[in-house]
Amino acid sequence: MFCAKCGKKLPPDAGFCPGCGTPTGEPVPQRTPAPGGGSDRSSVGTAVGKNAAYYLTEFQKIEVGEKFRFNWAALLLGPAMCFYRKCGGLFRKYFLLPLILFLVGYLLSAIGTGIIEPVPMLAGTVLSIVSGLWLLIADIRFGLKFNREYCAVCKQKMSSSVGEKSLGVTLKSLILFLAAWVAAVAICMGIATVVVNSFWGAALSDIDFDSNDQDEDYSLTQDGSLSNEELPPTENYEQEPGAASSYSNDQEDNDSLNTVTGRFDNFVGSWQDENGSGFMIMIGYRDETKQQAYAYIATAAGDFEVELKTDDGLSASGADTGVGSEPIYALDIVRNNYWLEAYIYYADPDISYDLKFVPADPAEYPYENPYYTG
Structure with a gap:
């Protein structure tokens, strides 16, 4: 038995010609080509397009109930194969839901890791693993079943008079998907x-180092965190030789400067790095109530002021x-005898x-603050 269209010898009980894809049970209609040319829509090979010989052979096996081959291209390309072969329904069937779940899991995991929260981190990781395994299994099943699924898609296209743009293959859709x-x-x-x-x-912005236990003293460790180390009493700070200024908690001296006791009296003044590297901290009050103080910090990376x-x-x-996008600055200080430990x-x-x-000389390092008492 031979194909009525191309003359190729047909296998027994063939439903389609393996050469041109023409159904063998119907006579081939003689069509007059449309103006400008056109392809024969009666051929399943028209719907297949590129690599039609392979697919028509596989379709023939499917028609007669024989075992068809595993499609390695479908396995390797996965969801991209659906767009290359213009069968979006297969993408929704095999890949759409696991891909969405994978993105959600990735988002939760990234947020949980960034804010160091174990619940979203764990949920995102589990969801990513589950959706990843789902995608792997779906991809294997896609390679196993693609030839049969694609055969049904091509038959449907040829029987529903779809437009020419729905036939064959397209690299454009594949690139758009990626x-x-x-x-x-x-x-x-x-x-x-x-x-x-x-x-x-x-x-x-909500950094707060307030202590609820007034019986304990705190100091900064090397990494900037507070440690429960006993500090010397704050009364009667003595200045070492060579220092430019001194501090005293003597009430008479404080009264001579100002009759109002300030919250930050132990810190107000001009301070310089003991190594003479040029780092400065200048602390003064905001107003006459002496309850709010500002610190002006000069560093090698830039100057800033904080309350x-x-x-x-x-x-x-x-x-x-x-x-907006301006950086964050922060200062932590501890008064220890006559010096400040600053992070x-x-x-x-x-x-x-x-x-x-x-302590630095205020005359050499003036701080433009009317309530500065250093």
Whole structure:
């Protein structure tokens, strides 16, 4: 038996010609080509397009109930194969839901890792693993069943008079799918970045080192955290030889400067790095109530000013989250005898200083604050 269209010898009980895809049970209609040319819509090979010989042979096996081959291209390309072969229904059937779950899991995991929260981190990791395994299984099943699924898609196209654009293959749709996937991952990364930055910006703006236990003294460790180490009494600080100025808690001296007792009296003044590197801290009050103080900090990475928020007599701190994209600055200080131990850091984790400051001469380092009492 031979094909009525191309003359190729047909296998027994063939439903389609393996050469041109023409159904064998119907006579081939003689069509007059449309103006401008056109393809024969009666042929399943028209719906297949590229690599029609392979697919028509596989379709023939499917028609007669024989075992068809595993499609390695479908396995390797996965969801991209659906767009290359113009069968979006197979993408929704095999890949759409696990891909969405994978993106959600990635987003949760990124946010949980960024804000150091175990619940979203664990949920995102589990969801990513589950959806990843789902995608792997779906891809294997896609390679196993693609030839049969694609045969049904091609038959449906030929029987429903779809447009020419729905036939054959297309690289454009494949490229658009890959671009859409990259864009979806980038959007998830952007959302995670915004959430993490907002979280830490709010957290750093609320830095508070207040102590509820007035019987304990605190000092800063090397990494800037508070440690429960006993500090010397704050009364009667004595100046070492060579220091430019001294501090005393003698009430008569304080009264001679100002009749109002300030919250930050132990810190007000000009301070310089004991190593003479040029780092400066100048602290003065905001107004005559002496309850709020500002610290002006000059460092190698830049100068900034913060309002001191806490004071338990020995330690104080302040932070400035800036405006918009401006960096975050923070200062933690502890009064220890006649010097200050200061931890200064920026938003950039690589820029921080842990230094000891000694009193400086206010005449040499003036601070433009009308309530400065150093």
